[in-house]
Amino acid sequence: MAGIGFTLRKMTGRGDLWGIVQAYSYSALLSSGPWLFTILALVGITFLTRYLVTWDDLLIFRTIITYNFSFSLVFCGPIVMVGTRLLADQIHEDRLDRAPSLLFSMMMAYIALVSLPLIYLYGYAAALTASQRAAAIAGGYLIGLIWTVVVFVSALKNYTYVSAVFFIGMFIAFVSCSMLLASYGATGLIWGFNAGLAFILFGLLAWIFVEYPALPREPFILFRQGGTYWVLGISGLSYNMAIWVDKWVMWARDSNVDVVAGILRTAPYYDSAMFLSYLxxxxxFAVFFVNIETAFFEKYNRFYKSFQKHVTYMTIESYQRDIINFTMLSLRNLTVLTGLLAILIVLSAAFILETMNIPFKEIGVFRFGALGACLHVLAMFTMVFLSYFDFRKPVMILNVIFLLANFTFTWLCADYFALHGMGYFLAAALTFVLAMGCLVYNLKRLAYGAFITNNPSI
Structure with missing residues (x-):
């Protein structure tokens, strides 16, 4: 994202409001495009169609989209993390002719991993019609494949095209759902949503193949080279599982869950409040990627390039102090920003829920979710800084701790309605505190880490 940030930062430096709006909009879209599209489209379609279809049809649609989103994030986690690192290596080595091979390999890996669970759940276990089964399986493939494609889109510079693809896809989803829901109910809603996803997927693929015209000659490149970065794979898997594990626990433990198609369990009041808090x-995210990560990368790059120039140790120490000071100052500013945002959300929670037509009983979950989400992003940014210095194992351990803590705290709070959402909040707080401690410790040993612990020649 730092490479994107340099281009986006030029927009903010033009001195006009439109440039600032463009930069932050593109940053938000590129950092969370599929997730943002899914949440906005799901909320919009639900709002527009709630009086046009039965509650049962709407519940089937929302449940299948929620499950597909969960499947796609968890199974894409290790693939995207390892694939992103391999793509970065290719960019560094100026071997972008291998990018199509990596993309093809990542897409095939996702299809191979997710096929059995998708087909078993929708094709066998769930009580759905044949058309609903096919639509649900297709949706699971589409959302995950978009996640893999976005890795490559973020390295391109045509942000206008990318934004247009996402917004046109969302518009197609709205129109398709509106046209199909009257005659086909839940089935029409799922296929209509898939139409928007398909447009986004193939629209992004079209531009990628324009930018990277080489043929995919190494279809197994992810499996051949990805083993080196197995720690990143575990990090990606545990991080994405941690995002969803509190929902899984609530689906299993909450007495007020909705059961769809005989087996698909969701807790709508919990899920809706948590998804809204993420939004x-x-x-x-936009502030971090446009301003902070870009400036950080400049200092990071200067520090490591100084080794090649054989500068004195005093110079290296001064560059290290610059990194430490900038990182701590940036995290302090982000903490203040997210803290103010959390306070604003908590105080205006009643108004937000009323505006979104969400039942007031969800206010506790929403407030805990908002506080937890703010701490969650701070922990994530801290781990981004650690990842720059290739501290893969500490990041993996932090993600595993986040997963275990979110599961444990949510399980302990599940029987107490007033505490729903607190498990996620406590897990995010614990992860942020540990991540900060880990970052401070490793930043003080940065030069030692660069020359000794992270030196591949030793």
């Missing part, structure tokens, strides 16, 4: 963290 409010997008501005923080």
């Amino acid at each position: 409010f963290t997008i501005p923080v």
Whole structure:
């Protein structure tokens, strides 16, 4: 994302409001495009169609989209993390002729991993019609494949095209659902949503193949080279599982769950409040990627390039102090920004829920979710800084701790309605505190880490 940030930062430096709006909008879209599209489209379609279809049809549609989103994130986690690192290596080595091979390999890996669970759940276990089974399986493939494609889209510079593809896809989803719901109910809603996803997937693929015209000659490149970065794979898997594990626990433990198609369990009041709380963290993502990560990368690059120039140890120490000071100052500013955002959300929670037509009983979950989401993004940004210095194992351990803590705390709070959402909040707080401690410790040993612990020649 730092490479994108340099281009986006030029927009903010033009001195006009439109440039600032463009930069932050593109940053939000590129950092969370599929997730943002799914949440906005799901909320919009639900709002527009709630009086046009039965509650049962709407519940089937929302449940299948929620499950597909969960499947796609968890199974894409290791693939995207390892694939992103391999793509970065290719860019560094100026071997972008291998990018199509990597993309093809990542897409095939996702299809191979997710096929059995998708087909078993929708094709056998769930009580759905044949058309609903096919639509649900297709949706599971489409959302995950978009996640893999976005890795490559983020390295391109045509942000206008990318934005247009996402917004046109969302518009197609709205129109298709509106046209099909009257005659086909839940089935029409799922296929209509898939139409928007398909447009996004193939629209992005079209531009990628324009930018990277080489043929995919190494279809197994992810499996051949990805083993080196197995720690990143575990990090990606545990991180994405941690995002969803509190929902899984609530689906299993909550007495007020909805059971769809005989087997698909969801807790709508919990899920809706948590998804909405995530949505409010997008501005923080935009600020981080446009301003902070870009400036950080400049200092990071200067520090490591100084080794090649054989500078003195005093110079290296001064560059290290610059990195430490900038990182701590940036995290302090982000903490203040997210803290103010969390306070604003908590105080205006009643108004937000009323505006979104969400039952008031969800206010506790929403408030805990907002506080947890703010701490969650801070922990994630801290791990981004650690990842720059290739501290893969500490990041993996932090993600595993986040997963175990979210599961444990949510399980302990599940029987107490007033505490729903607190498990996620406590897990995010614990992860942020540990991540900060890990970052401070490793930043003080940065030069030692660069020359000794992270030196591949030793």
